[in-house]
Amino acid sequence: MAYYYGIRHLSPNGAYQLINLLNDRKPDIVLVEGGSDLNDLIPQICGQNVKLPIAIMSYSQTIPIRTVLYPFAEYSPEYQAIKWAVKNGKQCRFIDLPSSVFLALMDISEKRRLSSENQDNSDNQNEYDKEFGSIYTKLEKFMDEDQESWWERHFEQLSSYEDYAKASEEYGRNLRIYDDKIPIDDAENYLREAYMRYNIDLAEREFDSDKIVVVTGAYHTYGIKNNIPLTEDEIKKLPSLPNKSTLMPYSYYRLSQRSGYGAGNKAPMYYELLWFAINHKDLKDAGIEYLTNIASYQRSGGNFSSSAEVIEAVRLANELAKLKGSNVPVLQDLRDSAVTCMGHGKFSEISEAVANIEIGTKIGSLPEGVSNTSIQEDFYFKLKDLKLEKYKSVVVQQLDLDLRENMRVKSEKAAFLDLERSFFLHKLCCLGVHFAENMNKKQDNATWAEQWSIAWTPETEIDIIESTLKGDTIDLAVSFVFNERLEKAQTITEASEVISDACLCGMADSVKSAVSVLQALATNSASVEEIAETARNISFVIRYGNIRKTNPEPLLPLLEQLFYRGCLIMPESCVCDNNAVAGIIKAISALNEISINHSSVNVDEWKKTLTAISKRDDLNTKASGYATAILLERGDISNDMLSIEVERRLSRGIPAELGAGWFEGLSLRNRYALIARLSLWEKLSQYIDCLDDEEFKRALVFLRRAFCEFSPNDKCDIAENLGEIWGVNPDIASEIINNQFTDAEQDILDGLDDFDFGDL
């Protein structure tokens, strides 16, 4: 019969004893739990320059993308089994369900979950566990310590593979008996075991069954031994998704968060220490090294931690282990001793050190050419090309970029290195790859400087691999994303966002296609606000684009077009109520800015538009007032004209709210110019004088609003003006205007809140 070796994934002793077993039995074939469609990757896993941890990732070629991961660390029994087979020229096969089937099962259950999300789904394993306690919490009660420590104490310290195999099989069998899982998980386990049985039978027909070693999770050993194999027909009927698979670097951090093979490993770095210790045949070394590492981490952080403390911690850990009946302390003993002796009783004092020493920041790497997707290769090529390799670390690092040409270097490539980096990082952002984050969100800061914070995680790799569906290289994928966004774009704002993003990525072609889409959308769209906002964005790109070597040429006609269109529809847009006018004023301001910054746009038309808005009586008076203010600012209206206009707007026949509204609009811009014009204030004074009580109340409400934006300084100046007009002491006037209201005055004003405008 084949030799069944049950393991815990990521068990150092399991791996070590497995090597002994293989050396003893010298099997012709090793069968390993893992997707049976991934056998092609076996030689690559053991290739030169592969640094663990790594993972096999299998991803579906359907949308939404489903992925399944098989992570390996140095001390994974599976990895050591594969390594042994490759080294000794023996066969090695994965025997679990093909990953394509896993992906399909995942797809089905995910869809089921989504569809039943609204309903009450009670067959959720988590909820089930909450109610009854999972098998592990039950076990913990029985074992009198947490399951992780219990395993380490009893399994990681065994000294022969026979013991390990027997113990783990017994453990797995008991888990099966006492674990009442929900039926669907049970069914999946059953299916997997029957499939593995089928594959083992297949191997047994091929090889001498004494020369077969089967390495699977301890939980499955009993099932595999006793289940009936699937038939070929049944296998054909299994659901399956089209998929591809690749190797990817993995991190200890990610390993520590239960993933992939199910059994996570809370302290991968510590387990690595354990792995080395087992290999050097002195288990106690792991604990000593762990505690020493914590002490030196503490010291590197400027905290005092003496060797005496380490010695005491080691002694305490040994005693704790003895209390529990083992000779060698386990992680929990070590950590508690560290807290007591080095943390002075407080975990918080050493928590950072513990995280670092237990989990660590180690990440794996693959030699060039091993990654199976071209986009991965492209990504790593670019990293190298742009000298960003040192940022491939799980520790967050800052990168400051200066996009300007570096004059001190010889080659053009070096001169624009930072710019190319910026393009690259922006591209990754557009792809939704979590690698770098742009820290300066504000565009109005220096446009030549960028700050990024960069950290690599296995998720980065997964994101990149997922992008493979969009294109074979990063550039292709990004332009695919832009095209997709453009196809979906309904408004010119969306299209203009693509333009600015494409400029950030330095993708001239995408800019061009975005421009044409925008042009098409602009003809049939849009409110004047939208046009103004879009034009402003484009103007921004044109003005500052040269730092990114963007060619503004294709954008200019579009800007002119949008600007002209804005001019034409602006007057009619000014027919609006007081809520909408704020947006219109913003639009006027934006278009005015463009008319100043770009000589190529039709400035004359803009002047005409402004004059029209300022003159017409049927528009929102605030907009008219604002247009007048701009004309005044541009010097396009003479003093005489202004006073005529003021007189007309603030004459008795005009309803008070309209007059005051106009004044409000006028006072939104260049207040100093207004304050300096004494005649204006004379007109205002005359206007107020001629109002009767009821009209005055109406006007007061609006005028108050107009003046609330003025600073106390402005108000002083106005007081001076009025003082001159009325012949009173300016100081007294100013005091009256700037003083807080008395209660009595406040009451009167509050009364105005309920003022009935009747016709409004």
Added chain:
Amino acid sequence: MSNDFQRLPAEELYQNEINALIEAETDEIPTGWKMSPRSVLKYIIGGKVGNTNIIPKYIGNKRVVEICIATLVTDRALLLIGEPGTAKSWLSEHLAAAINGDSTKVIQGTAGTTEEQIKYSWNYAMLIAQGPTKEAMVKTPVYRAMETGSICRFEEISRCASEVQDALISILSEKRISVPELSIEVAAKKGFSVIATANTRDKGVNEMSAALKRRFNIVVLPTPKDIKTEMNIVKSGVTRLSNNFDIKAEIPTDKLIENVCTIFRELRDGQTLDGKQKVKTTSGVLSTAEAISLLTNSMALSASFGNGKIEVEDVAAALQGAVVKDEDKDKVAWKEYLENILKKRGSEWRELYMACKELNS
């Protein structure tokens, strides 16, 4: 066993348990100890030996006790730190009782503790009459513990002046006391150790020097982690005390214990148990020990002046006394808590609320 004393040391109170454990001992016993570390653990957290039931002495965090025992096996000194009323002294007494069968070698740290009380002092009449002799020397608990290889307890170590605390440094590192007057040196026998306690509220009064701290393994005793644990502690505490004092009253109901624990926990943590509402905290320490004494008091009240049943008014009065220590601030916080939280808790709390309200109106 006669029970004329107000309070018996742990080793006498639980003599039968200790004897049973010693009898059933199978593991290796460290030098100077009466039983193995595992038996000590069992004595403290409870269990069964043969036919003898071991009453749990420290309920809650078992791991803390394991660390304490393991520390003492390594002959390191142990420092227990925690909020007032987290059973520091209680735990240290029982550790000493189980390990040595003697928990009476105690130094009580106060502002008036002197170095002589830690090392040794003299019977001055004899000193003057005979000059320095062994007979004229008055041995301190530490001295005796070193001679016999046992454990000395040092209560509230942070209440002592720093220079007095530091007298321990040489004792703990050299493990010997020299008596220059007699030109002798006393070396500690195996098994000697010190269990000190210090409370976090007094931190900074006399901060321990780093040199001294370094000689201790420090264990922080947590407040009970959930209400269930706390209720268990209170219940066993109340039962024990009332047996001790022969209080002829009914043990408080679970409901009442739960109510008192809930109020204490909420006021201590500054939020309701479900975490949904913030509560003003009070200045006093609302420890588990305080809850025990509160309920025992109520029992004594009802036994002496009532019908042997705890009346809700008695509890209310005791609560008032426990929560409102002296300041006006506490009173406001307590009133707010009554109105905002208790009042809205429904009928089960009605009686207690009304009684408390009465006292404050």
